[in-house]
Amino acid sequence: xxxxxxxxxxxxxxxxxxxxxxxxxxxxxxxxxxxxxxxxxxxxxxxxxxxxxxxxxxxxxxxxxxxxxxxxxxxxxxxxxxxxxxxxxxxxxxxxxxxxxxxxxxxxxxxxxxxxxxxxxxxxxxxxxxxxxxxxxxxxxxxxxxxxxxxxxxxxxxxxxxxxxxxxxxxxxxxxxxxxxxxxxxxxxxxxxxxxxxxxxxxxxxxxxxxxxxxxxxxxxxxxxxxxxxxxxxxxxxxxxxxxxxxxxxxxxxxxxxxxxxxxxxxxxxxxxxxxxxxxxxxxxxxxxxxxxxxxxxxxxxxxxxxxxxxxxxxxxxxxxxxxxxxxxxxxxxxxxxxxxxxxxxxxxxxxxxxxxxx
Amino acid sequence: xxxxxxxxxxxxxxxxxxxxxxxxxxxxxxxxxxxxxxxxxxxxxxxxxxxxxxxxxxxxxxxxxxxxxxxxxxxxxxxxxxxxxxxxxxxxxxxxxxxxxxxxxxxxxxxxxxxxxxxxxxxxxxxxxxxxxxxxxxxxxxxxxxxxxxxxxxxxxxxxxxxxxxxxxxxxxxxxxxxxxxxxxxxxxxxxxxxxxxx
Numbered sequence: 001x002x003x004x005x006x007x008x009x010x011x012x013x014x015x016x017x018x019x020x021x022x023x024x025x026x027x028x029x030x031x032x033x034x035x036x037x038x039x040x041x042x043x044x045x046x047x048x049x050x051x052x053x054x055x056x057x058x059x060x061x062x063x064x065x066x067x068x069x070x071x072x073x074x075x076x077x078x079x080x081x082x083x084x085x086x087x088x089x090x091x092x093x094x095x096x097x098x099x100x101x102x103x104x105x106x107x108x109x110x111x112x113x114x115x116x117x118x119x120x121x122x123x124x125x126x127x128x129x130x131x132x133x134x135x136x137x138x139x140x141x142x143x144x145x146x147x148x149x150x151x152x153x154x155x156x157x158x159x160x161x162x163x164x165x166x167x168x169x170x171x172x173x174x175x176x177x178x179x180x181x182x183x184x185x186x187x188x189x190x191x192x193x194x195x196x197x198x199x200x201x202x203x204x205x206x207x208x209x210x211x212x213x214x215x216x217x218x219x220x221x222x223x224x225x226x227x228x229x230x231x232x233x234x235x236x237x238x239x240x241x242x243x244x245x246x247x248x249x250x251x252x253x254x255x256x257x258x259x260x261x262x263x264x265x266x267x268x269x270x271x272x273x274x275x276x277x278x279x280x281x282x283x284x285x286x287x288x289x290x291x292x293x294x295x296x297x298x299x300x301x302x303x304x305x306x307x308x309x310x311x312x313x314x315x316x317x318x319x320x321x322x323x324x325x326x327x328x329x330x331x332x333x334x335x336x337x338x339x340x341x342x343x344x345x346x347x348x349x350x351x352x353x354x355x356x357x358x359x
Numbered sequence: 360x361x362x363x364x365x366x367x368x369x370x371x372x373x374x375x376x377x378x379x380x381x382x383x384x385x386x387x388x389x390x391x392x393x394x395x396x397x398x399x400x401x402x403x404x405x406x407x408x409x410x411x412x413x414x415x416x417x418x419x420x421x422x423x424x425x426x427x428x429x430x431x432x433x434x435x436x437x438x439x440x441x442x443x444x445x446x447x448x449x450x451x452x453x454x455x456x457x458x459x460x461x462x463x464x465x466x467x468x469x470x471x472x473x474x475x476x477x478x479x480x481x482x483x484x485x486x487x488x489x490x491x492x493x494x495x496x497x498x499x500x501x502x503x504x505x506x507x508x509x510x511x512x513x514x515x516x517x518x519x520x521x522x523x524x525x526x527x528x529x530x531x532x533x534x535x536x537x538x539x540x541x542x543x544x545x546x547x548x549x550x551x552x553x554x555x556x557x558x
Contacts, residue, residue, distance in 0.1 A: 090391075120410070121410065121489055121490070121491070122410045122411055122414055122490070122491055124464025125410075125411065125414040125415065125418065126414055128414075128418050128422075129414045129415075129417040129418040129421075129422060130417075131528075132417070132418055132421070132423065133417070133421060133422060135422075135426055136394070136426075139426065139430075139433075140391075143387060143429075143433050151433070154433070155430065155433075158426050158427075158429065158430045159430070160428060161426070162423055162426055165422065165423065167417075182491055203550060213374055264472055284397075323534075324536075
């Protein structure tokens with residue numbers, strides 16, 4: 001789809017041209033993501049505000065729309081304080097270690113029909129491998145800060161993420177079995193034909209487990225024990241200030257958007273249209289026909305839907321106690337996934353269910 | 360050409376970080392160097408089109424095993440003098456084992472260069488080739504017995520590890536989660552209608 005650019009740059013040597021084309025694809029995605037993160041923070045404060053019968057930010061710009069920019073400018077202008085006897089190198093590397101995986105995973109997400117920045121064969125594994133790297137930022141931040149509270153946050157986070165990653169991986173095994181491929185684009189194509197063909201229905205328990213594990217992986221309420229501001233002040237990032245803190249903040253919200261996007265891609269048909277099924281065939285030929293076409297807009301709608309869930313959960317539930325988190329992860333979520341993988345295996349062999357053709 | 364450049368850069372980083380694992384004084388840094396060497400070897404595996412193994416290496420070793428390593432290592436209060444005590448006693452044995460490992464590695468590299476079938480296996484595959492699918496087919500057809508045996512040994516290890524940590528102390532007060540979940544409002548709260556006092 002970028003042939004015209006390829007022709008335009010034909011005077012460049014091959015490797016350089018490839019690099020330019022890749023950067024041209026990455027830049028718009030990255031800018032959109034960072035803008036989304038900025039406004040997600042505004043949205044969060046506004047939505048939680050309304051849920052708690054408050055107004056939320058409304059001072060900067062019309063209806064408070066410029067609040068994220070005010071926050072950003074404030075954080076950039078603040079001083080980055082490095083605690084005494086902290087490990088300087090790791091202290092400054094840790095925020096980068098949490099932002100890089102959150103952004104790099106977007107390379108394999110199918111954005112619209114037939115397009116992902118990197119159309120790799122083992123996309124699902126790539127997603128799992130990269131999301132598992134995000135925990136290093138939290139652990140190293142906690143250790144390098146030379147602070148007891150930060151260290152407690154890091155310890156909690158390490159155990160929690162290892163526990164929930166297993167449930168997450170098992171849930172994705174179910175998606176892989178139903179989709180018959182590790183390529184995310186193929187997985188989306190397998191869900192063609194309206195919302196009843198999306199994997200959320202046949203894989204309903206796995207969808208629930210995946211979303212819960214996703215909330216836990218992003219350290220969001222009700223699983224935010226790594227931060228736990230009422231118990232260990234702010235957990236792993238208690239010593240961070242200024243831009244270093246801003247990067248942690250960016251990483252947290254980029255991870256939320258990522259989990260929302262992955263849930264949409266793997267269980268809710270990615271860029272498929274909600275109205276694609278034969279029930280809505282009457283729309284063909286009318287001016288509303290365009291709502292049946294698969295597009296980036298549908299992916300965006302689904303991501304926004306799951307983002308709202310994240311905020312809703314935060315406004316609704318109190319924080320889990322640490323032992324309850326462990327119990328939920330090991331004794332509830334993992335058995336549920338194992339049972340459903342077995343059920344799915346039997347149904348694949350017996351050729352029952354919508355995924356029967358996937359083998 | 361680009362591939363060769365990537366190979367040399369990652370290979371250099373790999374050797375450097377492997378040296379870092381055994382030379383750094385701080386165990387946290389040693390663990391982090393190990394993470395770096397896992398990641399760089401994953402890149403090397405990607406270069407020989409073993410994408411499944413490369414990604415699983417990152418997922419399992421970097422994402423899970425090394426996190427637990429770090430978890431333990433960070434809480435250690437390491438005394439280096441105690442650790443170095445047995446150095447002279449173990450040095451001869453260590454040299455012998457290191458020599459055997461070096462011999463094995465060198466012989467594999469020689470075999471690769473001398474036109475044995477090993478060399479052909481690393482040749483590039485057609486674009487549509489799925490590494491994952493091939494590994495799955497091999498594991499579940501040709502090597503199914505070994506695969507199941509390995510799975511059984513792992514299961515045994517899990518059971519053993521759980522049994523080792525499972526100790527019943529007398530007088531331990533545990534929470535009964537099922538009872539907590541089953542609690543209803545009527546068990547805890549009693550609403551009493553109190554008549555307002557009249558003067």
